[in-house]
Amino acid sequence: xxxxxxxRKIAGYIADQAVSGVDANNLVQLLAAFLVDxxxxxxxxxxxxxxxxxxxxxxxxxxxxxxxxKLSADTxxxxxxxxxSQTGSKSVQLQQFVDPNVIGGFKVDLPGRQLDSTIAHKLxxxxxxxxx
Amino acid sequence: MNHLLxxxxxxxxxxxxxxxxxxxxxxxxxxQIVAFLILVWLLGKFVYPWLMKSVDERQAKIExxxxxxxxxxxxxxxxxxxxxxxxxxxxxxxxxxxxTAKLESADVVSKSEDKAKKRADQIVADAKSELAKEVVAAxxxxxxxxxxxxxxxxxxxxxxxxxDKNNDDxxxxxxxxxx
Numbered sequence: 001x002x003x004x005x006x007x008r009k010i011a012g013y014i015a016d017q018a019v020s021g022v023d024a025n026n027l028v029q030l031l032a033a034f035l036v037d038x039x040x041x042x043x044x045x046x047x048x049x050x051x052x053x054x055x056x057x058x059x060x061x062x063x064x065x066x067x068x069x070k071l072s073a074d075t076x077x078x079x080x081x082x083x084x085s086q087t088g089s090k091s092v093q094l095q096q097f098v099d100p101n102v103i104g105g106f107k108v109d110l111p112g113r114q115l116d117s118t119i120a121h122k123l124x125x126x127x128x129x130x131x132x
Numbered sequence: 133m134n135h136l137l138x139x140x141x142x143x144x145x146x147x148x149x150x151x152x153x154x155x156x157x158x159x160x161x162x163x164q165i166v167a168f169l170i171l172v173w174l175l176g177k178f179v180y181p182w183l184m185k186s187v188d189e190r191q192a193k194i195e196x197x198x199x200x201x202x203x204x205x206x207x208x209x210x211x212x213x214x215x216x217x218x219x220x221x222x223x224x225x226x227x228x229x230x231x232t233a234k235l236e237s238a239d240v241v242s243k244s245e246d247k248a249k250k251r252a253d254q255i256v257a258d259a260k261s262e263l264a265k266e267v268v269a270a271x272x273x274x275x276x277x278x279x280x281x282x283x284x285x286x287x288x289x290x291x292x293x294x295x296d297k298n299n300d301d302x303x304x305x306x307x308x309x310x311x
Binding site: 067068069070071072074075078079082085086100103104105106115117119120123126127130131132 | 271272275276279280282283286287290291294295296298299300302303304306307309310311
């Protein structure tokens, strides 16, 4: 009977392979085959999150940005610079999502942390912090 | 009587002395004396004892009745004195009871007044407290409702006025604040 690998080890292995330059498609296929074979497809979301953590520890940050409008290239670069300086990472990859519900501003999701500077969030803070 | 005294007298002058001169007959006188003595003896023997006994009994009865009356009077006096004493004692006790009852009633009234006053004060204090709480709750509700309206209005207004350009400016300001 095969030893059940922990998610941390799987994520660490994938992150190491990605950092060392292995083709991403091959890594994805490898991971998918492993999860199907070990019947752990249900853990996919958690493993992806763990991989993001492992990559962040190795200086590669995958950040998702949510804003009400599409961001200009300058703004995106400014966000990348900010994330890079905040996390001390060598590389930042930005994924942009548009959500009108945030009204204005932006929200950055990083592995293990979040920076929410949207107007919707500020209004929510207004509602909760000043509510009696 | 006169006839009795004179029937033995004689009109003739006495020849045997002064008794004869007075018309007294010795025989008749002796008989009368004896009869008198017999009468006295009979009376002393039969009538006087009975009469004296009757008188003594009556006197004894009278004395007994007097004594009984005196005793009754004394008993009545004692009873009256006892009654008076009891009445006096009863009056004293009644006065004590009345005084105690007055004091107790005054105490009860005082306590009732104090209790009623405390209760009234408590009701007033509770009402004030409840009113203050309701006022605070109403103020808070108004505050929260105003806050919600402000947030909602801000959301609507800002949502309409924000464009790509000023959104980038907002983000730029936010990034500066983060740095």
